[in-house]
Ligand SMILES: Nc1nc2c(c(=O)[nH]1)N[C@H]1C(S)=C(S)[C@@H](COP(=O)(O)O)O[C@H]1N2
């Protein structure tokens with residue numbers, strides 16, 4: 001009991017540091033037979049534990065060498081996405097669709113569904129809202145499993161939040177193109193992000209009504225889309241990832257509306273989880289059930305995936321990723337052609353998972369000098385801030401435009417991002433290629 005309480009208070013702030021401490025506790029409990037890791041290879045948890053120094057060193061011999069991210073089996077371009085994906089708005093990447101940043105110019109602060117990126121491990125399932133039920137179950141409840149219809153959820157107190165959903169791998173392609181070290185996974189540029197107004201019921205309201213026990217420590221939402229099978233044929237089961245109880249009780253929504261409309265099929269109809277400021281994988285779509293557990297939980301999405309591996313990171317990988325990093329982007333096509341001698345209004349967006357945007361600077365001379373961009377939104381946490389910068393190019397030829405964001409916690413976009421094998425959390429300044437003519 002005291003262990004459960006300390007686990008809870010330790011990650012009360014639900015940030016990366018306390019998740020690291022909590023993760024050690026998860027691992028030691030697993031070693032003591034007190035945590036469950038269904039669907040995760042025993043050797044993978046042993047490897048984490050061994051490298052963290054929690055298990056006998058001989059276990060380190062089980063460390064696998066290949067941690068390549070599995071790729072979804074794509075049956076064709078964007079197979080399985082329901083909404084239209086016109087090429088002027090989207091770049092198709094396997095089962096996923098990346099938003100073209102230039103298509104966001106003039107769309108307003110929130111991203112219309114018509115422009116919002118889609119990240120699907122398999123395909124968008126077609127679910128009937130009327131037949132849908134949420135099951136909340138597990139030994140972290142005081143009683144039996146509870147079921148909620150969509151009408152039940154809508155009868156509970158609702159909350160609305162403007163928040164981005166951003167894939168942890170957003171910007172991954174720049175590990176290859178700017179840092180000469182490709183990482184495994186979808187080669188996103190900067191468009192694996194969108195911001196919407198989400199309306200739904202706070203997860204804590206649902207957990208309380210389901211009978212949350214004082215012993216609960218982890219909450220695992222799971223999607224109703226098909227099992228995820230890796231390229232080498234391993235079935236990892238349905239997409240799911242545990243959330244520490246502290247975060248689940250904080251600002252997490254079970255969202256049924258996106259930008260004032262019922263959630264569309266590709267974004268989780270009828271109900272998705274929305275975990276503000278955290279990596280996109282936490283925001284489970286097509287929610288089917290939530291396990292509430294009195295013992296720590298694992299899934300492949302917090303062991304093999306969504307940790308940082310590689311030189312510069314601990315051998316056991318980082319703690320599971322939580323908050324998103326800091327980025328900024330121009331709303332310009334790649335290799336945009338801009339006429340010399342004309343005043344152009346460059347526009348873009350900047351965002352951080354740690355706080356609000358404090359300032360954005362632009363360099364038009366390769367990073368030698370920086371100038372403040374004008375901000376067009378009141379910067380707020382969990383969402384992005386639009387900015388603009390006037391530029392009158394003179395010399396014709398190819399060049400690069402750079403933007404650099406700083407957030408209210410003092411984080412600044414660096415020149416390079418330390419490599420990690422799966423290409424997560426790219427945060428370096430991007431050199432956006434343009435041609436002046
Ligand atoms: N059930 C389920 N939830 C999921 C996924 C998925 O494939 N299945 N993908 C996750 C990932 S990796 C991301 S980045 C976001 C993407 O949300 P979006 O498609 O609405 O943009 O959903 C997350 N939730």
Ligand SMILES: [Mo]
Pocket residue numbers: 119166167168169280281
């Ligand atoms: Mo993602």
